[in-house]
Amino acid sequence: MTPSPTARADVRKTYKLYIGGAFPRSESGHTYEALDAKGRWVANAALASRKDARDAVVAARSAFGGWSGRTAYNRGQVVYRVAEVLEDRRAQFVEAVQRSEGVNARQASATVDASVDRLVWYAGWADKIEQVVGGSNPVAGPYFNLSAPEPTGVVAVLAPQASSLLGLVSVVAPVIVTGNTAVVVSSFRRPLPAVTFGEVLATSDVPGGVVNLLTGDATSLGPWLAAHMDVNAIDLAGLAGDAVVAAQHEVAAADNLKRVVRAPAAEPDWTAEPPLTAMTAFLETKTVWHPRGV
């Protein structure tokens, strides 16, 4: 179709990665075509390479000390702020979900609502999870004994392939609200909500490097992350239904005994309230003993 010479041409966004608080293109120079649910071209998304994944792990590791050292109260406020900013960009996300997932406006709207509410739910957990899963232990001796959860470190997340926003939020929030930092591979075919979510994170007081978002193929990036010796845990949600590949990731993860959240047989219903294990999967329990005596 020939455009009208007097019509305004829109200015289109470049879809980039989100690493260490910045928005680089892939170091490989590769992109891939992100299509909408009807197969029409929407954008050229950055195709993250294994070196982008490596850089993202470095960024996540360097952010870990500061983020895990913040008070739980502060982390809760930051995650709540993410919810505020996401809600503020509601219309944009409704459109992105509609195009990516092929749902109608009402369904997309409900998905965005659920995503905001999921963030609010997790924000509240920041300073409560320790009160629910930690506590003092009545050891039989003159000792004070206290168990408390601590974040495990850098968590690789292969985000769900179908649920491009609610699924993404549901796997990222539990990782960061507990003080871990994340390297996330978005849905391969539906990367656009993830890219925009990166922009939300960048404007929500989340320090650079706490969440790093890579658009690309989980099955090609996943093995590198699963084998990476400076990654402490991996969530294989994005490999749902692919038991063979998921098992290979688990084998690679065993090299440094990563904590693994296994791939489900099929992508779950993300609208259900998550169990506490969504957070405890990425928590260590530290128990401190101290004698009592004058």
Added chain:
Amino acid sequence: MARTELEYAPAPESRSIVDIKASYGLFVGGEFVDGHGSSFKTVNPATEEVLAEVAEADEHDVDLAVKAARRAYDRVWSRMPGSERAKYLFRIARIIAERSRELAVLESIDNGKPIREARDVDVPIVAAHFFYYAGWADKLRHSGYGETPLGVAAQVIPWNFPLMMLAWKVAPALACGNTVVLKPAETTPLTALLFAEICQQAELPPGVVNIVTGAGATGQALVGHPDVDKVAFTGSTEVGKAIARSVAGTDKRLTLELGGKAANIVFDDAPLDQAVEGVVNGIFFNQGHVCCAGSRLLVQESVAEEVLHRLKRRMATLRVGDPLDKNTDVGAINSPEQLARIRELSEAGEAEGAERWTAPCQLPDTGWWFAPTLFTDVTQAHRIAREEIFGPVLSVLTFRTPAEAVAKANNTPYGLSAGIWSDKGSRILQVASQLRAGVVWANTFNQFDPTSPFGGYKESGQGREGGRHGLEAYLR
């Protein structure tokens, strides 16, 4: 070069941020309404200036407020999913933070507390408290205390931390799905009424929070109302006992935060400079109008002289005066009645043979003031070692062994809080386990956090506020 004196020039916080109306009504069903009773004046204790006329709720007003709360409970609040209740509480937390300076200035004017404390302690804790309990509203099934609300809560709070006590009462009640009728203290109603405006800004459903102002009679009408399911009171042990009697034989649930006579125990291996800071903070924070104040200093005899020397030197640097001056450490006594009580007990201390020492400071001519004071040669038998003074008066006693320290610390009908100062961890934990007090601070004092339960043993009250434990009082 001649010695330079660095005299701090006045640094007053601007009052222009607050707009105090000439008169205030009651907040019932989401609206400000006229009361049916008379009115009373609230006064700035630093200047004796009348700030506003405030309606005094009578029994009829209280009944209307309880009815509004019941209606909101039945029709809206108890039926709303926790995740939606949470959002209103988060809104309130955010608006409190947005209007924090306004709240801090108003609190300082109405209460007499230093702006530094209202600004840096009270109001941030208030916002944090709402934020914390907002997060519980949709997680009650993980609380361990059930997830069913009680109904309408009658809440009566004191004048020492007007807004903070409001937060401690209202936030957990609402998070659990209860609605409330709150009575602020008659000398400090203004920040509660500003909080009512905040509820309006947050579009909290009408009737979820109702505020009835007044004195003791209003409080009695509220806690005695047959349609309240829960009574929560913070104040004196005497009134707490009366309330316990008045709810006897009913199904009303009860929590009480009452008086204290906390021991602050300094061992000879304490980090002395920090211990002195902690003792000063323990008793002179908020003019000593603190139920958990460290009003008894128990100091090991081997370091008593050195600690007292350092303590007096530190007390001499306390800046007493205009609460709105950003450099003021100790503000005004909240009311002439309270000032009279502090004077009466201090005179008793002298009459009973204790040695009185007062920090050298200039007190303003108008308003109600009491200079930071300590008594030495105090024994367990003295009234100033047994009765809650609720003012900037510290009683110093000594001990020789940890067992003696524990025995003296526990030798009181109260049991709210205690402090321990030592560099030896095992001693701290052992002494802490032997103290009959609901909160024990080690190498710190007067710390408050929304995640941390607070409340007393014995006659200091029953139930806990704050933290996961604070949910118990509002769930079944």
Added chain:
Amino acid sequence: MDAEEHAPGTTAAPLDVARSDASLRRFLHGLPGVDQVGAEARAAALGTRSIKTTAKATALDLAISMVDLTTLEGADTQGKVRALGAKAVHPDPSDASCPRVAAVCVYPDMVATAKAAVGASGVKVAAVATAFPSGRAALDIKLADTRDAVEAGADEIDMVIDRGAFLSGRYLEVYEEIVAVREACGPAHLKVILETGELATYDNVRRASWLAMLAGGHFIKTSTGKVQPAATLPVTMIMLEAVRDFREATGVQIGVKPAGGIRSAKDAIKNLVVVNEVAGPDWLDPDWFRFGASTLLNDLLMQRIKLTTGRYTGPDYVTVD
């Protein structure tokens, strides 16, 4: 420094604990501990003091008069030092009421140049010596370094302690080195740099402060400026507590010099508040409190101009040295 409380080479007699590592250890580890959280909270609370109008004017002039205007670069030249000297004597050439700074602080080879630059203005010349900043040299080299600087006319010597010896518990060695440097100083006053950023704990800062005071230093100084963190407010507060307690124990008053990291007038005023409320007004004097700084002076001058003229000024209106 005019107050000569104790003669060079002598130590405070009532505290004769420097017989061995063990006796020093017993003494230093017997000092009351420092609770980190409480100390930092106290410093932060003092940092909220609001110093306005007349108090601010007093504080700014006092702070200017306490500056040890410092250049300690490998690239230092005589020209740079002469410029520094001129700035020290007339920090604000457009305002005769602006006080001069306390001293210029240079490497030993620049002492003669600095001395000529400040002339008879009353501005002192301080030299860093003893293999500054690491202190990693043999004792005779450190002493020669000190004597050279004094012979070149240095009024004050800023020495570094051997942090390695201190951290490994060789307290007597640290003590004796300070005593030896003090002796080599002759008439010059000795500032003892603890390099608190390498001592890691406030307990160590307190112990090193006492060690330096026992050994006869006239001043205790936080840092070289080459290690981070340098002069934080809690560290300065701990050292002010030490000099306060030392005077009570011995009658001898010792000065304190935070150095490194104090870049704004606001930070300088926070320090003066801590001096005022922790050590007391006796220390509010360039003889007893100094700021080791370079960029701080211009911010003090800009704040001073703001108070005088009522409008904010910019870096183009103060001199670059």
